Amino acid sequence: MKSWQRVAVPSLDAMGHGTGERPSVHDVRRDGRAVVPAGRVASMYTCGITPYDATHLGHAFTYLAFDTLTRVWLDAGIEVRTAMNSTDVDDPLLERAARDGVGWRELADRQQRLFRGDMESLRILPPDAWVAVTERIQPIAEAVRRMLDTGDAYTLPAADAVGEGAVDVLFDTTKHRQFPVGAGSRTDQAEMLALTREFGGDPDRPGKRSPLDPLLWRAERPGEPAWDSPVGRGRPGWHVECTAIAMEELGAPFTVAAGGRDLRFPHQEMQGHHALALGAPMFSDVRLNAGLVAFEGEKMSKSLGNLVLVSRLLEDGARPEALRLALLDHHWRQDWEWFPEQLEAAEQRLDRWLAWSTTPDDDPSLSESIVPWLRVTLADDLHTPAALQAVDTFILRAPADEGSLAAIDALLGIDLRSVRAR
Ligand SMILES: [Zn+2]
Incomplete structure (x- = not known):
């Protein structure tokens, strides 16, 4: 059966072969x-x-x-x-x-x-x-x-x-x-x-x-x-x-x-x-x-009629990247409950990241990279909430360098440049 379209995943290493940790x-x-x-x-x-x-x-x-x-x-x-x-x-x-x-x-x-x-x-x-x-x-x-x-x-x-x-x-x-x-x-x-x-x-x-x-x-x-x-x-x-x-x-x-x-x-x-x-x-x-x-207090299922559909949220104007951030803000093994406020918070987070992504990296030789931060948090049982917090902290202290933008795209699936271009 025809699968769906694959987005590009940038390589984070100059030589093109990955050197991240196995999780x-x-x-x-x-x-x-x-x-x-x-x-x-x-x-x-x-x-x-x-x-x-x-x-x-x-x-x-x-x-x-x-x-x-x-x-x-x-x-x-x-x-x-x-x-x-x-x-x-x-x-x-x-x-x-x-x-x-x-x-x-x-x-x-x-x-x-x-x-x-x-x-x-x-x-x-x-x-x-x-x-x-x-x-x-x-x-x-x-x-x-x-x-x-x-x-x-x-x-x-x-x-x-x-x-x-x-x-x-x-x-x-x-x-x-x-x-x-x-x-x-x-x-x-x-x-x-x-x-x-x-x-x-x-x-x-x-x-x-x-x-x-x-x-x-x-x-x-x-x-x-x-x-x-x-x-x-x-x-x-x-x-x-x-x-x-x-x-x-x-x-x-x-x-x-x-x-x-x-x-x-x-x-x-x-x-x-x-x-x-x-x-x-x-x-x-x-x-x-x-x-x-x-x-609403119960596991989401068709039989209970408490489904929140991805297509509906997107139709109602949610940015897919914000929805992605809202989901990544929960550890993958945790059971959790959806509240619409989580999407609002994720939209705000996306805006903060977007604003940062336009800050000029005047002297690339001095810049830090988010790559090790993301690799460490994700290798530890795919701890995406910690990875998102790492980005939140990082953007307060460093300009937007190419490597960090690529890492946020490759590891978290958020391509800030393409969101900005829309
Ligand atoms: Zn199966």
């Missing part, structure tokens, strides 16, 4: 810090949107967190490859399309276009591969077939499906693997069960080997989209989609499995187990979870 980030699986990548090459898979509620501030905050990680990697001279999916066929999308009387493909296309535009406005670097699930039905089905062959999956009759003898395929979480289910996301049994229920996992279905077993393949139901495949006519389950796409694009283990904290269980946990079942030694080296954004 230390908080890994969910270790529940501690890890310097990533171990070597000079990094790969990252980010769970993408289900295109029916794009793009709210929670999405923007998540993708901005991993955009920051990518920028820090590039500055450290790391070779980076990234992939992301779009869950363009799934229950919530189908339900929304039915409710609104539109085709599910039409709804997905429209939301994906909106998302693409929002990501471009916010200057979020696009993934090297942005893959729609509907583009990869056959490889996903093939992964499910392999899990049936190895005994990692089993079938259950699907009485309400189209056709005689149709079956759903489920993943067997009771089978012994390298680590028990829940260990990777640091989740206990009661919480796992509650989250399985919350995320549509149908724990009470008769015949399941464990209530936690997720669906790998759903046989065709009347009125639902379905594809012919080696495991019957139907459509894939949510976790195996991401597993198959990530492994196809990046191999396994790749460096970082990334997503919002609400994906910690079951989604990312099951990806990890699916990958083991498919023969990978590990799905990813580390697992990163961005914090969740609340509005």
Whole structure:
């Protein structure tokens, strides 16, 4: 699928190869810090949107967190490859399309276009591969077939499906693997069960080997989209989609499995187990979870109807750079609540930075550079609030030199010169 347009990321070193530090980030699986990548090459898979509620501030905050990680990697001279999916066929999308009387493909296309535009406005670097699930039905089905062959999956009759003898395929979480289910996301049994229920996992279905077993393949139901495949006519389950796409694009283990904290269980946990079942030694080296954004006291979500959309804020006159600053003013792992005053404060901060950017650097030989300040704060678990404060302090004591302007662009994604030129 066509990704969005990539903005240029200036190099901060005269020779063009990055000399920044590799970042230390908080890994969910270790529940501690890890310097990533171990070597000079990094790969990252980010769970993408289900295109029916794009793009709210929670999405923007998540993708901005991993955009920051990518920028820090590039500055450290790391070779980076990234992939992301779009869950363009799934229950919530189908339900929304039915409710609104539109085709599910039409709804997905429209939301994906909106998302693409929002990501471009916010200057979020696009993934090297942005893959729609509907583009990869056959490889996903093939992964499910392999899990049936190895005994990692089993079938259950699907009485309400189209056709005689149709079956759903489920993943067997009771089978012994390298680590028990829940260990990777640091989740206990009661919480796992509650989250399985919350995320549509149908724990009470008769015949399941464990209530936690997720669906790998759903046989065709009347009125639902379905594809012919080696495991019957139907459509894939949510976790195996991401597993198959990530492994196809990046191999396994790749460096970082990334997503919002609400994906910690079951989604990312099951990806990890699916990958083991498919023969990978590990799905990813580390697992990163961005914090969740609340509005009016609740996590922002379509079902609660408390969405703040990026497109709406921009239509109402917010500058995208100010919105970016408002989001970067929260640490990527923190849960936080959105208040409109945060955007006002960010607009004022942007104005201060813009005013500074025009101060002449009369004697470049005397000037300081913001580069080390930004590198230090961001290498420390991507501490963007500290990086913004570093700029606030820096602009009070030094003129605007070319290197600092480039660093604010490369590492924070704010190109003050282009904002001024508008
Ligand atoms: Zn995913």
